[in-house]
Amino acid sequence: MLRNAGLTNMSSMHGGMRAWKGFVAGGPPEAGMAYFPSASRPEELIALAWSLEEGSRRFYGALAGSLQDRETMALYQGLAGAEAGHEATLLTLYQEVTGDRLAAKIPDTLFSGIVPGEVMEGGMRVQQALEWTTGRSISDILDLTMALESYSYDLYLKMERTLTDGNARRVFLVLAGEEAKHLESMAALIEKRRTPDAP
Amino acid sequence: MSAEAVKELMKQKKPGEYNLIDVRQPGEYEQGHIPGAKLIPITELASRISEIDPAKPTILY
Numbered sequence: 059m060l061r062n063a064g065l066t067n068m069s070s071m072h073g074g075m076r077a078w079k080g081f082v083a084g085g086p087p088e089a090g091m092a093y094f095p096s097a098s099r100p101e102e103l104i105a106l107a108w109s110l111e112e113g114s115r116r117f118y119g120a121l122a123g124s125l126q127d128r129e130t131m132a133l134y135q136g137l138a139g140a141e142a143g144h145e146a147t148l149l150t151l152y153q154e155v156t157g158d159r160l161a162a163k164i165p166d167t168l169f170s171g172i173v174p175g176e177v178m179e180g181g182m183r184v185q186q187a188l189e190w191t192t193g194r195s196i197s198d199i200l201d202l203t204m205a206l207e208s209y210s211y212d213l214y215l216k217m218e219r220t221l222t223d224g225n226a227r228r229v230f231l232v233l234a235g236e237e238a239k240h241l242e243s244m245a246a247l248i249e250k251r252r253t254p255d256a257p
Numbered sequence: 258m259s260a261e262a263v264k265e266l267m268k269q270k271k272p273g274e275y276n277l278i279d280v281r282q283p284g285e286y287e288q289g290h291i292p293g294a295k296l297i298p299i300t301e302l303a304s305r306i307s308e309i310d311p312a313k314p315t316i317l318y
Contacts, residue, residue: 059303064311069258071318075281075289077260078318080267083292086283212292215272219295234272234293242268 081204081241083212085181100155100226103217105168107233108148110210113178115141120188121199130196133247137203137240144233151229179213180206200248204241211237263291263316276315291318 060068071077115138122134153159166174178184187206191199211234218230258266266275272293279286279294286296297305309315 060306060315063306063309065306065309065315066311067313068315068317069263071263071316072259074318075279075285075291078263078291079260080264081292082289084287084289086287087296208292211272212290212294215293215295218273231271231273238267238272 081208081211081245083208085209085212087216100221100223101152101164102168102170103221104148104152104155104226105164105174107214107217107230108145108152108164109169109172109174110177110179110213111141111144111148112175113184114206114210115145116175117178117184117187120184121191124191125196127196129247130200133243136243140236140240144236147229147233151226155223155226178206179210181209182206197248197251200244200251204244204248207237207240207244211241258316263318266314266316267293275313276309278309278315278317280317294318 118134118138118141122131122138125131125134149161149164152164153161164174176183176185178187187202190202214230214234214237218227218234221227221230267277277291277294279290279296280299280302281296282298283296286294290296295308297308
């Protein structure tokens with residue numbers, strides 16, 4: 059059936075999900091999109107993404123300021139900086155989509171009753187996440203961050219599939235690619251912490 | 258294709274350069290899925306085949 063439909067370059071993953079040892083995202087297909095019940099307009103999706111980035115930027119920034127381990131602190135400083143860069147990208151996209159080239163920020167009216175930056179990627183409240191990290195090991199915090207970034211990667215690809223505007227779709231693909239890089243950086247740091255004597 | 262090979266392909270390619278399709282049931286997807294995977298339960302595959310870009314490599318699980 060699939061080959062008849064033109065899907066000639068197709069493979070099945072042996073062992074299915076049970077064989078998968080990589081990052082995992084949870085939630086139903088509409089997870090994360092629920093902040094905007096009618097998030098069909100591109101500018102609403104951009105606002106949602108901006109708000110989540112702002113939440114993550116605050117979370118990573120606060121973490122970087124509270125950690126003692128220099129390498130982990132540098133990772134979180136880098137992540138906070140990357141999220142700020144994503145916000146700038148999303149503002150530019152907002153300007154392009156709406157034609158309002160002079161917009162200095164995304165209007166509050168697009169946030170549909172949520173407080174921008176209160177919730178971060180992964181759907182978790184920033185304050186709640188920071189409270190959770192108190193007294194936790196760095197490994198636990200890194201694991202949480204991996205889960206958040208996996209969720210974010212997943213969400214951006216869902217957003218990309220929801221949009222019809224070509225430029226907007228490309229931006230969400232770029233953001234997803236950025237999240238994939240964050241995941242790789244964290245995976246490398248976690249691996250290094252597991253094998254501290256490795257070269 | 259092994260799970261390791263899928264992971265390697267995801268690392269080498271950019272998001273959007275391949276189709277990653279989760280053909281399990283919604284409840285299974287909700288419990289945990291490969292980030293970026295699109296849910297098309299196997300029972301709906303025939304009717305939703307147009308959602309898969311035939312120009313890109315496709316991985317099903």
